[in-house]
Amino acid sequence: MNRTPPPLTPELAYKLEASCTFFSTEKQKALASLPGNPYGVQTRTFGKATAFLARKTHNSEIFNHVGNLTRDDLPYLDAILDWYAHNDVSCSFDIVPSNASPELLWHLAMKGLYQSSFYNMFYGLPYVAQEFLSDIVIRPVLPEEKNLFAEVYFESFEVPKTKTYAYVRQSICTLVEIPTNHCLFAFIHNSLAAIAVISISRGIGYLALSATRPSFRGRGCQNALLQARIHLASRAGCDLVTCQAGVGTVSQRNVEKVGLRLAYTKATWTTFNEHQNPRNTIDPTNR
Structure with missing residues (x-):
């Protein structure tokens, strides 16, 4: 039996990431529905990207993250960062190679983000x-x-x-x-x-x-x-x-x-904060 998956394209990479984003979105909806929304959970869409906020998680960029950001979402970058800054939290971005661009990465660096980790995606x-x-x-x-x-x-x-x-x-x-x-x-x-x-x-x-x-x-x-x-x-x-x-x-x-x-191997870009503890992380698959 042939188990060879279809060739990877930017469109397929976006779909794979969308499955991760869906998982996080459904979890965020459930957490936001708790009485009084105790963790300050919100979800917003910026272009094709989805931004997750858990405001009362003590400035953890692991839980305040953006999924499926592509080169086409560059015009929304300032609005995304302003949203997190307004809520006084750091954030991180998942960047997929086939959906990024040198211009997007340059702007992330210019905005004070750094590449903090890598994860492999399988299918x-x-x-x-x-x-x-x-x-x-x-x-x-x-x-x-x-x-x-x-x-x-x-x-x-x-x-x-x-x-x-x-x-x-x-x-x-x-x-x-x-x-x-x-x-x-x-x-x-x-x-x-x-x-x-x-x-x-x-x-x-x-x-x-x-x-x-x-x-x-x-x-x-x-x-x-x-x-x-x-x-x-x-x-x-x-x-x-x-x-x-x-x-x-x-x-x-x-x-x-x-x-x-x-x-593909995707990169996580994180807003720089001198008070961060890079070792203080929890399994990201609970995003």
Whole structure:
């Protein structure tokens, strides 16, 4: 069976990024609907770009970010930066090579942004999953298990109790309640070992965050969860699946093992702030 995905074009790259943006948009909608909007969450569109604001996350540029910015959105750059400045927060931009331009990058630098990180984007065709290892059982997360889902995330990434802790916890819990998300548990011998999410929109399955508890790493949970989500995308009639992973990480090796190929390496550009702590970051796939 041919599993070769279509060639990457700027148009396809935009669609892949749009699946990430959709995932974040749905989460932001859910957080904004909480009584009193406690985290000051807003979402705005500038041209083709989507800007996310979580004003009360203590100036975290990770959560105040802009997705799918292209060279065509350069006329909106001042308005975007003014919006974040008006709300007194730093911000970051996800930049895809095929949709950028030297002029756009020059203006980002002129506005005081710097290139702060890289992420690899992968894509592939959905397919019916193979048999998982016999000791791994995967099932959907029930709505009443959202707190347990969040606990596994926090344990897996050893998230410190910083000022953004409450926001991150609420955002993880919210994922379970979004209709376009499918949240999964993986068990080994009846012990909860790992979690994962897939977001489905416009024919693309976005393999969002995944996490394995430290004591269960290296036992095939993420491979099984990747295949389970790819299978869900196939059953949902998706044309493609996509995900992002840190460059050269275990996550990258896992997605390559299940047949996904590199689409591009995107860069994150961040507004410079001398008080920032570059090491104080949380898994970006919860955006």
